[in-house]
Amino acid sequence: MQRRKDKEKLDFAIREELNTMKTRKVWELVDPPSNKTIIGSKWVYNIKDDEKINQRNTNLVSLLGWNRVQLNVKSTYLHGKLNEKVYLKQSPGFIVKDAESKMYLLHKALYGLHQSG
Secondary structure: OOOOOOOOOHHHHHHHHHHHHHHOEEEEOOOOOOOOOOOOOOOOOOOOOOHHHHHHHHHHHHOOOOOOOOOOOOHHHHHHHEEEEEOOOOOOOOOOOOOOOOOEEEEEOOOOOOOOO
């Protein structure tokens, strides 16, 4: 498998997201339940070329005569509370040391989760 030249940046972004989830108490590590389904997960990357995005937005805003304000909303889905128990496997490559056999019990929704908004 070929290694991406920006792998370190991607890993940093994942660790940052995991820390945000920990801070917002999105989940807790628990022993796996014997009678529940444990779902997997995957990281989906959206690499944005800021220069192209900013140029396109600037052109549109200029044509319409609008004032431009740009912001990046992160972790939007991490506020929705779940009404049922959802268990999630730890992400390969980002497994918590000394808790390798534990699963995440979700308290709040994650993007892409059926129970999300």
